[in-house]
Amino acid sequence: MGRPRKFDETRVLTAVMNMFWQRGYEATSTRDLAETTGMGLSSLSNAFGDKRQLYLRALRRYYETNTAVQTELLEQPGPVKDRVRNLMVQAIDIDLANPPSSGCLIINASIEMANTDPEVAQEVRRHFTTVERALRAALAEGQRSGEITRDQDAVALTHHVLSSYYGLRVLARVQPDRAALMNVVDTMLAKL
Amino acid sequence: MGRPRKFDETRVLTAVMNMFWQRGYEATSTRDLAETTGMGLSSLSNAFGDKRQLYLRALRRYYETNTAVQTELLEQPGPVKDRVRNLMVQAIDIDLANPPSSGCLIINASIEMANTDPEVAQEVRRHFTTVERALRAALAEGQRSGEITRDQDAVALTHHVLSSYYGLRVLARVQPDRAALMNVVDTMLAKL
DNA sequence: CCAGTTTTGGTTCACGTGATCTAAAAACCG
DNA sequence: CGGTTTTTAGATCACGTGAACCAAAACTGG
Numbered sequence: 001m002g003r004p005r006k007f008d009e010t011r012v013l014t015a016v017m018n019m020f021w022q023r024g025y026e027a028t029s030t031r032d033l034a035e036t037t038g039m040g041l042s043s044l045s046n047a048f049g050d051k052r053q054l055y056l057r058a059l060r061r062y063y064e065t066n067t068a069v070q071t072e073l074l075e076q077p078g079p080v081k082d083r084v085r086n087l088m089v090q091a092i093d094i095d096l097a098n099p100p101s102s103g104c105l106i107i108n109a110s111i112e113m114a115n116t117d118p119e120v121a122q123e124v125r126r127h128f129t130t131v132e133r134a135l136r137a138a139l140a141e142g143q144r145s146g147e148i149t150r151d152q153d154a155v156a157l158t159h160h161v162l163s164s165y166y167g168l169r170v171l172a173r174v175q176p177d178r179a180a181l182m183n184v185v186d187t188m189l190a191k192l
Numbered sequence: 193m194g195r196p197r198k199f200d201e202t203r204v205l206t207a208v209m210n211m212f213w214q215r216g217y218e219a220t221s222t223r224d225l226a227e228t229t230g231m232g233l234s235s236l237s238n239a240f241g242d243k244r245q246l247y248l249r250a251l252r253r254y255y256e257t258n259t260a261v262q263t264e265l266l267e268q269p270g271p272v273k274d275r276v277r278n279l280m281v282q283a284i285d286i287d288l289a290n291p292p293s294s295g296c297l298i299i300n301a302s303i304e305m306a307n308t309d310p311e312v313a314q315e316v317r318r319h320f321t322t323v324e325r326a327l328r329a330a331l332a333e334g335q336r337s338g339e340i341t342r343d344q345d346a347v348a349l350t351h352h353v354l355s356s357y358y359g360l361r362v363l364a365r366v367q368p369d370r371a372a373l374m375n376v377v378d379t380m381l382a383k384l
Numbered sequence: 385c386c387a388g389t390t391t392t393g394g395t396t397c398a399c400g401t402g403a404t405c406t407a408a409a410a411a412c413c414g
Numbered sequence: 415c416g417g418t419t420t421t422t423a424g425a426t427c428a429c430g431t432g433a434a435c436c437a438a439a440a441c442t443g444g
Contacts (some may be wrong), residue, residue, distance in 0.1 A: 002420020003410040024304055026218035030402055040423050042404080047421085051402065108303050110365045112216055115292050128366040129375050156375050159367065163376045167359025173302050174320040174353065183348050184355045191383050194390020195440040215416065222432055232393050233433085239391085 005047070010029040012052075013067075014046075017058035024112055025055050052117070059123040062105045067127045071134035080142030081189050084135070088165060089183045095172035096181075104169055132158055148192045153162045157192070164188045197239070204239075206257075210252035213297040216304055217247050244309070250268060251315040254297045259319050263326040272334030275379050276327070280377045287364035288373075296361055324350055331384075334364045340384045349384070356380045 018027055048054050073087045085166045095101050102108065106127045115120040118139045136158040142148030143157075152160075159164055164184070172181055207229050211220055222243050226233045245380050265279045288295050295302065298319045307311040328350040334340030335349075344352075356376070364373055 001412050003422070007423070012295050023217065024216075026216065029400075031400085040421095041402090042424085043422055045403070053442080074346065102307065103303060107362055110362070111295060111300050111303055113220075116293065125366060151232075152375070152379065156372070156379070159363065159372050159376050160379050163359035163363050164355050165359060165378075166362035167355035167357060170299055170302070170358035170362065171351065171355050173306065174317060180348070180351050183344070184351050186357075187344065187348070193390085195389070221430075232391095234394080234435085235392055237433070238413070315444050337430085 002073065004056045007039055007043070007047070012039065012044075013057055016048075016054055017065075017105070020055055020058045021062075021108070022102050024111070026049075055113075056119055056123060059105070059120065059127075061110060063123070063127055063130070066105070067130055069085070070131050073186060074131075074134040074138045080138050080147055083138055083162060084192075085185060085189055087135075088168060089182075091165065091169055092172060092178065092181050092185070095169060096165075096176055096178055103173065104182045105168060108168065132162060135161060135180075142192070161188070161192075199229070199231055199235070199239070201239075203254045204231065204236075205249055208240075208246055209253045209257075209297065212247055212250045213254075213300070214294050216300060217243075218304070219340075230238060247305075248311055250317060251297070251301060251312065251319075255315070255319055258297070259322055262323050266323075266326040266330045272330050272337075272339055273384065275330055276353060276384075277377060277381055278359060281374075283357065283361055283365060284370065284373050284377075287325055287361060288368055295365065299358065302310070324354060327353060334384070353380070353384075 016033055019036050034044055048057055072149050076083055092098050106124055109120055110124045114124045134155050140154040141155050206226055211228050226236055240249055247313050262306050266275050268275055298316055301312055302316045306316045331349050332346040
């Protein structure tokens, strides 16, 4: 009934997510966002709200895309160790890409904003919880089938694997040696 | 020969480091820094250079203080596993402190700036390299004494432990449960 | 005392920033 | 056509920002 929108919401949110991912919240200006989306400042603001709300939308977009991919990798059929391995290989692929990657948007957000913005903290927690749940389900399945050690319960084991996974993402920034990173993965998996 | 300085360099750099650590580079203004140090804008600038140079000085201050503590923990006499454990317990203590901690300045810097600023990247690398070296020396010692498995060489083992260590720092942000984190540490150590 | 040097304490400059405002465009309906 | 609504396209506002500028203070040496 009013003028139709000229932009595609998904495409815009993806562009916004990518820019926040690459630059972080503070170093990204609303004019940067307008430019990367090809929209005017007020159009962006009218459609999505202020800068912070755009950021929250970007985090939710990440949840729909990257978080979903991560949980899917864990939910595939097949040996659990292969699934966990796939999760980690995917992270290594991203982190060693050229041009240099910006790691994981959620980790970045947890560092930059989660301490001061409760709603960002909530989006961060949602992502982590989702991945953790998928991983725990997979590991529990592996324990039931005997593929994976029953030394500890699935919850503790999940934390253990998560710590390796997140550490891998940090390590990839300073040790961009694929063989070394893959070795970390394989060592960890061999001990499950 | 000119007017004497009124500030204590170490105290100022520590205050600057703490503020950058808490807020990140972009979200910290030069006026914030002036206020936290009790110095005027031009005094700060005349003494230390522009904002970016202050940041580099903060990273170096971190190296002299926190990085040094980390390597000392690894270089202490006594069982190697205890030393590694001490390193991780220290991290957990920091990360679970109240008010909420800002994690590790170097990890934060690697995410916020190391992709775009070569000199920051260099300071980041220096920190990581120093900790890695100390850890490798400790692990190699543990292998020689038979305390630690010889399944893999010390370099690969170092990467493995580092990935757990850095992951622990990320995990602590979203899973602030001391027992769970300690369990990750003890599980990892038990498998060395 | 004066000149020179360094530091301090403010002030100001030239932009950049997030957000607001305004008018026109693009649609629909009666 | 006029009225209404939503969106677009610019422009502008009120601050905030990093850094430069200026004068006075505090020291040394001749």
